[in-house]
Amino acid sequence: MQPGLRIGVFFGIPLYIHPSWFYIFVILTWVYGLRYVSLHRDSGFLGLLAGLLMVIGLFSSVLIHELGHSLVARSFGIKVSSITLFLFGGVAAIEQEPKTPGQTFQIAIAGPTVSVLIAGVLILMNRFNSRSIIGDVGDTLGGINLTLGLFNLIPGLPLDGGQMLKAIVWKLTGDRFKGVYWAATMGLLLGWFAIIFGLWTALLGESQGFWMALLGWFVVQNAGTTKRFAHIQQALVAIKAGDAMGREFRVLDANLTLRQFADDYVISESPSPIYFTASKGRYVGMISIESLRSIERSQWESKTLHDISQPLTEIDGVTEKTSLLLVINQIEVKSLRRITVLSPTGGVAGVIDRGDIVRALAGRLKSRLSESDVRRIKEEGTYPPDLPLSAIAKAYSDLS
Numbered sequence: 001m002q003p004g005l006r007i008g009v010f011f012g013i014p015l016y017i018h019p020s021w022f023y024i025f026v027i028l029t030w031v032y033g034l035r036y037v038s039l040h041r042d043s044g045f046l047g048l049l050a051g052l053l054m055v056i057g058l059f060s061s062v063l064i065h066e067l068g069h070s071l072v073a074r075s076f077g078i079k080v081s082s083i084t085l086f087l088f089g090g091v092a093a094i095e096q097e098p099k100t101p102g103q104t105f106q107i108a109i110a111g112p113t114v115s116v117l118i119a120g121v122l123i124l125m126n127r128f129n130s131r132s133i134i135g136d137v138g139d140t141l142g143g144i145n146l147t148l149g150l151f152n153l154i155p156g157l158p159l160d161g162g163q164m165l166k167a168i169v170w171k172l173t174g175d176r177f178k179g180v181y182w183a184a185t186m187g188l189l190l191g192w193f194a195i196i197f198g199l200w201t202a203l204l205g206e207s208q209g210f211w212m213a214l215l216g217w218f219v220v221q222n223a224g225t226t227k228r229f230a231h232i233q234q235a236l237v238a239i240k241a242g243d244a245m246g247r248e249f250r251v252l253d254a255n256l257t258l259r260q261f262a263d264d265y266v267i268s269e270s271p272s273p274i275y276f277t278a279s280k281g282r283y284v285g286m287i288s289i290e291s292l293r294s295i296e297r298s299q300w301e302s303k304t305l306h307d308i309s310q311p312l313t314e315i316d317g318v319t320e321k322t323s324l325l326l327v328i329n330q331i332e333v334k335s336l337r338r339i340t341v342l343s344p345t346g347g348v349a350g351v352i353d354r355g356d357i358v359r360a361l362a363g364r365l366k367s368r369l370s371e372s373d374v375r376r377i378k379e380e381g382t383y384p385p386d387l388p389l390s391a392i393a394k395a396y397s398d399l400s
């Protein structure tokens, strides 16, 4: 989601507001302002001021709810990169999935707990308060926080209750993916129910039905994406580097001079593959074009590839049994174009780039992918926009 406008930092977490919030701000100030005016026969100005206070209170309520999730997540060492308030509430963007079902459950329940507590305080305070316009604002906010807390407990993703259901199924089965499937499937069912029920009541003349249908649509979209991403993650854990690697590399004699290397390979091969060197049947190391450039041209006749080979023990490599999920993370963290797959004997088994990764994934998920698409991904060195594999893998980096 586009973060929107950055308006400040709370507990070190940047807060963004989606542009839709500005319409809500104006509309709700107006709606509630008029309501307070009619309730108290006060001047329009005082009523609108109370309306404004109510909307700021609503805004703060959503923010505090998200801070509840965020601070608990942070106490588990999980970084929260931002909080965004949008049309249907807020989103705290946590950078990694919690490692255990217990942590997942605690982070999820923290938001509704905070909301219900605030509701309790506001409702209690108002019992001792005389009927005033401020008391009415407190009542409205108490009701909103109670709704915010209880509504979020509905057990379907992307609601907090969905996260809690995920944690429970995860705990019971020991399988995180089963938890995600259940919670996302519940989200899809509830979302479709909200769409159908909302449209039906809207047809009967209840205008709030449209709102419910819209909310249902948001839930369906979100739960669908979550389910799809979980499916991809599961595949990425199952596929091993050995299944995905290609053999787009060349092994050259380490005794070749740098001049021969430049003339016979670097100039003529474009795009240049990855080069390894060997001598007497054993791998010596890997060659980078940059290390060739760092040597004075006058020395290219006398120096050999031996001199610029980087030993295989020092390069970024994975084994054939490394999961594709970890391969993706390594490639991203180190900003590599491709990574070397090392054999158990310390030789080179293959190389993997982003194109190889997408091809292996498509094969596993039986989705259609042409070889020209793979070529393009290999050349551009980026994943397709509808398949954000770096983000999908990063979120689960600690789980495999």
Ligand SMILES: [Zn+2]
Pocket: 065, 066, 069, 111, 112, 152, 160
């Ligand atoms: Zn929440």
